[in-house]
Amino acid sequence: MSSQSVLYDVPGPRAKRRNVLLTVVFVVALAALIWWVLQSLADKNQLEWVKWRPFFTDSRAWYTYLLPGLKNTLIAASLAMAIALPLGAVAGIARLSDHWWVRGSAGLVVEFFRAIPVLILMLFANAAYSEFTDISPDSRPLYAVVTGLVLYNASVLAEIVRAGILSLPRGQSDAAKAIGMRKSQVMRHVLLPQSVTAMLPAIVSQLVVIVKDTALGGALLGFSELLASVRPMSANYGANTIASFTVVAVVFVVLNFALTSFASWLEGRLRRGKRTTGAVVGADAVDELATPGEHVSRDDLGGGGRTSASSE
Numbered sequence: 001m002s003s004q005s006v007l008y009d010v011p012g013p014r015a016k017r018r019n020v021l022l023t024v025v026f027v028v029a030l031a032a033l034i035w036w037v038l039q040s041l042a043d044k045n046q047l048e049w050v051k052w053r054p055f056f057t058d059s060r061a062w063y064t065y066l067l068p069g070l071k072n073t074l075i076a077a078s079l080a081m082a083i084a085l086p087l088g089a090v091a092g093i094a095r096l097s098d099h100w101w102v103r104g105s106a107g108l109v110v111e112f113f114r115a116i117p118v119l120i121l122m123l124f125a126n127a128a129y130s131e132f133t134d135i136s137p138d139s140r141p142l143y144a145v146v147t148g149l150v151l152y153n154a155s156v157l158a159e160i161v162r163a164g165i166l167s168l169p170r171g172q173s174d175a176a177k178a179i180g181m182r183k184s185q186v187m188r189h190v191l192l193p194q195s196v197t198a199m200l201p202a203i204v205s206q207l208v209v210i211v212k213d214t215a216l217g218g219a220l221l222g223f224s225e226l227l228a229s230v231r232p233m234s235a236n237y238g239a240n241t242i243a244s245f246t247v248v249a250v251v252f253v254v255l256n257f258a259l260t261s262f263a264s265w266l267e268g269r270l271r272r273g274k275r276t277t278g279a280v281v282g283a284d285a286v287d288e289l290a291t292p293g294e295h296v297s298r299d300d301l302g303g304g305g306r307t308s309a310s311s312e
Contacts, residue, residue, distance in 0.1 A: 087158075
């Protein structure tokens with residue numbers, strides 16, 4: 001039996017040879033690029049052990065500079081995620097409202113903050129906190145970074161939520177309304193649980209962006225996050241700049257890889273749960289979900305689930 005696919009044609013002998021040739025060329029080019037980078041670093045004496053030793057033999061580089069910076073990065077990213085996720089969900093649902101003034105207001109806010117670069121939002125937030133609040137100068141960069149991240153990423157997450165809900169077949173909401181569910185119940189019990197799986201990859205990508213964008217606060221606002229720890233570490237501790245940036249980059253890669261790995265595990269668990277379980281609506285549940293003035297009897301459920309108006 002031939003292994004045919006409806007998604008693509010199985011490559012023939014010539015296509016297979018071409019794919020192998022392209023793979024070999026790509027691997028050789030990548031190896032040459034890596035060799036050129038390493039050779040350039042070696043010519044500048046950047047690969048000497050003395051310049052990398054502080055990160056492997058001396059704990060002061062970690063406990064004095066890197067770990068405090070990583071802690072501030074995690075604090076800012078966690079706060080931004082915790083605030084931006086519910087705000088984005090509310091804004092995305094509001095953009096689907098039947099009321100034009102709710103839909104228009106939410107759309108205006110989302111499009112406004114989505115069009116402004118996150119760095120400008122951080123700078124405006126820092127200036128606003130400086131002029132109109134009594135927040136101490138030491139804590140102001142954290143507030144400004146979190147505010148900028150929340151405003152921008154909540155607007156992006158709102159579009160992700162809206163697109164995820166609209167990607168579901170219309171029959172899902174029609175079937176829910178047929179058994180008497182109100183629109184809020186349809187959104188809460190039917191649409192959102194099903195769209196979460198479709199939205200999860202895009203949401204995780206945006207959470208990774210939040211983690212990386214905390215470095216913008218360290219660049220211009222003096223926020224002592226992970227990347228900003230390179231400057232005092234090089235000036236006060238004497239660490240090599242290239243080695244410091246490389247270690248910081250590896251820490252960011254590990255952090256974001258852990259986040260995406262957890263999201264992949266969660267997505268697989270949700271998909272397996274949807275394949276192995278089914279939602280069963282009992283008679284008592286249908287009675288609770290029915291709109292006022294309607295009643296669904298047990299006989300109706302057995303005979304096709306028709307909804308009849310109450311005569312009382």
